[in-house]
Amino acid sequence: MDPKKEKRVVVLGGGFGGVITALTLAKKKIPNLSITLVDKNEFHAYPADYYEIATAFTGNSPQEDRNDFVKLRASSAILFKDIFQDTSVVFTHGRVASVDFKARSVSLENAKKLSYDYLVIALGSSTNFMGIPHLEEYALELKSLEDALNVRASIEELFLSRPKKEIIRIVIGGGGFTGCELAGELVGYIKKLSRLHGHPSMNVECSLVEASGNLLGRSSLWVQQKALEHLRGIGIKVLLNTPIADISASEVLLKDGRKLPYSLLVWTAGIQPNLIAQSLPSTVAQKKSYLAVDETLRLKSHKNIYAIGDIAWCDDVSGTDRVPATAYMAISEGEHVAENIARRERGGEESVYKPPTPKYVIPLGGKYVLADLGGLRFSGGLAWILKRLVALRYFAKILPWPRAWALWKGDMKLYTQNDE
Numbered sequence: 001m002d003p004k005k006e007k008r009v010v011v012l013g014g015g016f017g018g019v020i021t022a023l024t025l026a027k028k029k030i031p032n033l034s035i036t037l038v039d040k041n042e043f044h045a046y047p048a049d050y051y052e053i054a055t056a057f058t059g060n061s062p063q064e065d066r067n068d069f070v071k072l073r074a075s076s077a078i079l080f081k082d083i084f085q086d087t088s089v090v091f092t093h094g095r096v097a098s099v100d101f102k103a104r105s106v107s108l109e110n111a112k113k114l115s116y117d118y119l120v121i122a123l124g125s126s127t128n129f130m131g132i133p134h135l136e137e138y139a140l141e142l143k144s145l146e147d148a149l150n151v152r153a154s155i156e157e158l159f160l161s162r163p164k165k166e167i168i169r170i171v172i173g174g175g176g177f178t179g180c181e182l183a184g185e186l187v188g189y190i191k192k193l194s195r196l197h198g199h200p201s202m203n204v205e206c207s208l209v210e211a212s213g214n215l216l217g218r219s220s221l222w223v224q225q226k227a228l229e230h231l232r233g234i235g236i237k238v239l240l241n242t243p244i245a246d247i248s249a250s251e252v253l254l255k256d257g258r259k260l261p262y263s264l265l266v267w268t269a270g271i272q273p274n275l276i277a278q279s280l281p282s283t284v285a286q287k288k289s290y291l292a293v294d295e296t297l298r299l300k301s302h303k304n305i306y307a308i309g310d311i312a313w314c315d316d317v318s319g320t321d322r323v324p325a326t327a328y329m330a331i332s333e334g335e336h337v338a339e340n341i342a343r344r345e346r347g348g349e350e351s352v353y354k355p356p357t358p359k360y361v362i363p364l365g366g367k368y369v370l371a372d373l374g375g376l377r378f379s380g381g382l383a384w385i386l387k388r389l390v391a392l393r394y395f396a397k398i399l400p401w402p403r404a405w406a407l408w409k410g411d412m413k414l415y416t417q418n419d420e
Contacts (some may be wrong), residue, residue: 006032009341010106010157012096012275014039015047016327017309018122019398026087027344028111036114037087039108040095044398045145048327048391050076051181051363052415054147054231055155055189059196060188069149075411076145083398096123096276101284101302101340118304118341121276121291122334125310125325126406128270133280134247135173142178151182155189158263168204171252171284173244174269176217177326177362180227182268183208184365187234188419206236207260209252211243211269219360223372226379230364239254271325273311284288292323295339296350306340308333316355323355327394331400332356361387383410388398388412 009025011018014037022037053076054257058068094108099119106114127143129135140154142148159169164221170186172179186206194201215231215238216223232238239260246253250262261315273290284299286292290313297314299305308314309330316323322399325327334351340350357374361383364370370385390410395404 001071004036006159007117007216007345008115009035009118009120010124011035011037011120012099012106012112012276013121013122013124013132013309013311014041014044015124015309017330019044020119021308021338021400022089023083023087024335024338026084026089026339027265028338029088029144030342031275031347033345034090036079036092037202038092038094038108039080040093040115042079042081042093043076043079043081043189046076046078046346046394047390049411049415050142050145050148050179051185051380052411053145053184054182056143056152056414057192057417059192071414072149072152073145074089074298074416075407077150077400080393082403087398088325090359091249098279099276101281102304104304116304117388119306121299121305121311121339122330123276123310123311124275125271125273126175126275127267128272129267130270132244132247135244135267138247138249139173142182142266143271144270154185158194159193159199162199164199165203167263168199169261169263170204171260171265172206173211173252173265173267175208175238175240176269177360179208179268180215180231182266183231183236184234184363184368187236187365207239207262208236209239209244209260211241215240216360216362218358219362220240220372221378222377223360223362223370225371227362227364229310230368230370234365254392254415263376271310277311281413287322295352296340297333298342298350299355304336306339314353314355317357321413324358326358326360328359329355331358331394334350363387 013020022035026035047075053072056072082089094110097107098111099106104116127141140151151290162168172183190204191201215227216224245255291311292313293307293309294300297306308326313322336353343350344360360372362370367381367384369387370382371386392408395408
């Protein structure tokens with residue numbers, strides 16, 4: 001290929017991995033290299049705070065609450081035009097329809113086509129309903145910003161519509177990170193809604209149902225035990241070793257035959273790769289439906305295509321499982337892919353990706369957070385401060401400092417209203 005000809009990098013997906021890939025590569029200022037990022041939304045969401053949005057209490061009137069809705073949405077929706085201003089990255093709004101590996105092109109549902117020399121697939125994941133009958137029909141999800149806002153509105157509607165003496169039962173399916181974060185934060189939200197609407201808090205129950213024997217399965221035993229102790233201590237009914245068999249309009253049928261009544265069911269367990277993975281040619285190596293990548297994060301059968309984040313199967317350090325599906329890992333992979341593309345364009349060799357030691361900062365309601373940084377573990381208020389600083393650091397990575405500071409400060413004010 002003519003070295004003077006412009007090379008085209010197309011990044012599919014504007015989540016953590018996709019955005020970091022594009023920004024990191026742009027900062028390297030490689031001559032004759034164009035960078036385009038494609039996403040179905042016009043904004044980059046911050047899923048780490050979805051549990052906050054789903055339980056954000058303002059106590060305002062219905063008219064004021066409409067303004068709060070706008071504020072909540074803006075707290076986790078960062079426009080791509082703001083992220084990529086003053087950079088060489090071009091944002092294209094559209095949903096990916098197909099990828100033609102032979103023609104090296106991507107087709108969008110709006111009929112637009114993009115040609116590429118390097119392709120980075122960072123399209124994330126979708127909810128996995130685990131084949132449980134009627135689950136998708138009756139449960140709310142917590143996988144997107146719209147889902148979080150919907151969960152919040154649905155919970156408040158329960159307090160508005162149900163008689164004061166009726167027991168409100170909220171059931172969360174899945175004891176992973178999202179489920180535990182939501183359960184912990186719900187406690188404060190429920191107390192405030194109970195006071196606001198005159199619904200006795202003793203008539204509100206929250207249950208967390210987990211099929212396995214532990215919460216937060218990919219984390220350390222210390223985290224699992226601390227989380228279980230804390231959630232049960234603040235009033236969450238945690239049901240372990242409790243797989244779900246079926247769902248009706250008002251009950252969760254458990255595999256042991258018991259029935260768990262619910263007023264609202266939120267499903268947070270399990271992810272599966274974005275469905276675009278299933279539409280790719282059979283030459284693409286897959287592992288359990290994920291796109292299998294080699295030690296440089298390239299697809300094993302295509303040297304100019306990379307896959308990162310939730311859609312990819314990247315072996316962890318043990319080689320027996322994939323790296324955890326966390327923002328920390330997606331960011332790490334995005335930085336590595338950007339570096340490898342830059343190395344190739346400069347005539348160098350790609351480096352092997354070595355997954356970092358997983359680090360977990362897990363909020364469990366109010367200002368109680370668990371932090372497991374590998375060799376350092378702590379909990380409580382100090383860990384809460386760390387979590388908010390992690391958010392600030394990320395915002396500063398993708399936005400100019402004044403904009404990052406304003407966003408972070410606004411989020412702090414908005415979210416802490418629910419803390420006890």
